[in-house]
Amino acid sequence: MEKRPTIIDVATRAGVSKSTVSLVLQNSPLVREETRQDVRRAMAELGYVYNRAAATLRQANAGLIGLVINDLRNPFFTEFATSLQMALSAAGYATVIANTDEDPALQAQVVGAMLEHGVSALIVSPAYGDEDRTFDAIARANVPALQVLRQVVPTGRFPFAAPDYPAGSRLATEHLLAQGARRIAFVGGIAGRAVTDLRMSGYLAALAGCGLPPLHLPGRPGRAFGREAARQLAARHPSVDAVLCFNDLTALGLLTGCAELGRPVGQELKIVGFDDIEDCAQSFPALSSVRCDIAGFGREMAKTVLTWLEKDQRPPPETITPVTLIPRASSQVP
Structure with missing residues (x-):
């Protein structure tokens, strides 16, 4: 037996969304007349019959x-x-x-x-x-x-x-450079993921423009990784004087790690987060961040x-x- 055409078939034939077809079937005034005619034409061509009883059962959703x-x-x-x-x-x-x-x-x-x-x-x-x-x-x-x-x-x-991730990391890196930083690391973000590449791209461009080398410490972004990164930086990369973090949770963890090590933040190590969640303004010291609104x-x-x-x-x-x-x-x- 031939399959009965569905509302999805009508939407595909008319080149509109399933929701638009539903609005036409409900005689909604929100649909433009031209679109309404396209949907009605598709229904006629497919032989679609509106099952009002079934539609009534769907109204709860x-x-x-x-x-x-x-x-x-x-x-x-x-x-x-x-x-x-x-x-x-x-x-x-x-x-x-x-x-x-x-x-x-x-x-x-x-x-x-x-x-x-x-x-x-x-x-x-x-x-x-x-x-x-x-x-x-x-x-x-x-x-x-x-x-x-x-x-x-x-x-x-x-x-x-x-949000404009590349612009955010560029603004943050330029800010750190203006504060006198010359060895800036990017901390957090899983290597190879598109969102990591986007959040790093402005950082890489800003450093390249100054002829400075990048340094990425990849990892699943979060407080735990940020705390551990503080130890990695102190032990393996003591020349790093500023950090841009993949997100604020990583940066907040980095603040904790620096406090444990007795490393002054804002003086010996400058830190910028990304996202500007509410905790940034309440941390100590208050955390600089890229605000995405x-x-x-x-x-x-x-x-x-x-x-x-x-x-x-x-x-x-x-x-x-x-x-x-x-x-x-x-x-x-x-």
């Missing part, structure tokens, strides 16, 4: 957005998720949030469950590894989906948005996905938001 985060233990991602969820809630949408803990298999599982439960769109800060397993499932479901903060698949398939970024991503859903306006392949440097005592000459 209408307006549900899936948010998948690689590491909710990190305050940077927590603030992003909170800001985005609050913005979606203000617009009348509910958010289901999942933490994948950097596990690609778990990511594929939670994304599959969200799709089965009828989410209208997905926003994914992805884990690395086996990316196609997750994103092929999203493509088959024809659900609007954004990659945020990390890019793991081509932007032509799934739009990507992130992650709360504002979350609100912007909520606006982006709602525009895609309600107005069928797909975002550009890549959106990069500005960053600033917040100098504090950890990197400034007293």
Whole structure:
């Protein structure tokens, strides 16, 4: 028996999202008349019949957005998720949030469950590894989906948005150079990952412009690694007089390690973090950091996905938001 056409088939034929087809079926005024005609034409060509009884059962999930985060233990991602969820809630949408803990298999599982439960769109800060397993499932479901903060698949398939990581590391490195640093290390970040390369790129360019050599101490970014890096720097690289860290958690761990070693921060060793989480201003000494305005970024991503859903306006392949440097005592000459 021939397979009955689905709402996804209609969306594919009309060149719109599944959510747009749903809005047309609900006679929503949010859909442009031209788009409405395209969808109706696709329905007629495919012989699609609207099952209103089944649609009624799905109404409980209408307006549900899936948010998948690689590491909710990190305050940077927590603030992003909170800001985005609050913005979606203000617009009348509910958010289901999942933490994948950097596990690609778990990511594929939670994304599959969200799709089965009828989410209208997905926003994914992805884990690395086996990316196609997750994103092929999203493509088959024809659900609007954004990659945020990390890019793991081509932007032509799934739009990507992130703060301007290269500009951030360049600003931080130029600041350290202006404070008199001449041997600057980059601490943290797993070697070979795209996000590590992006966060290092401005640092490498700034040093190259001054004819200074780089030094990378790779490792899974976090407080534990930062604390250990303080010992590595003291024992193996005593000439290093400044550090740019992959993220603030690494930098905060580095502050702890320096305190244990009795090494003065801001004088003997200057430190800059990345992300500017709340703890930076409360640490001692206060931690300089690259501010990504992650709360504002979350609100912007909520606006982006709602525009895609309600107005069928797909975002550009890549959106990069500005960053600033917040100098504090950890990197400034007293």
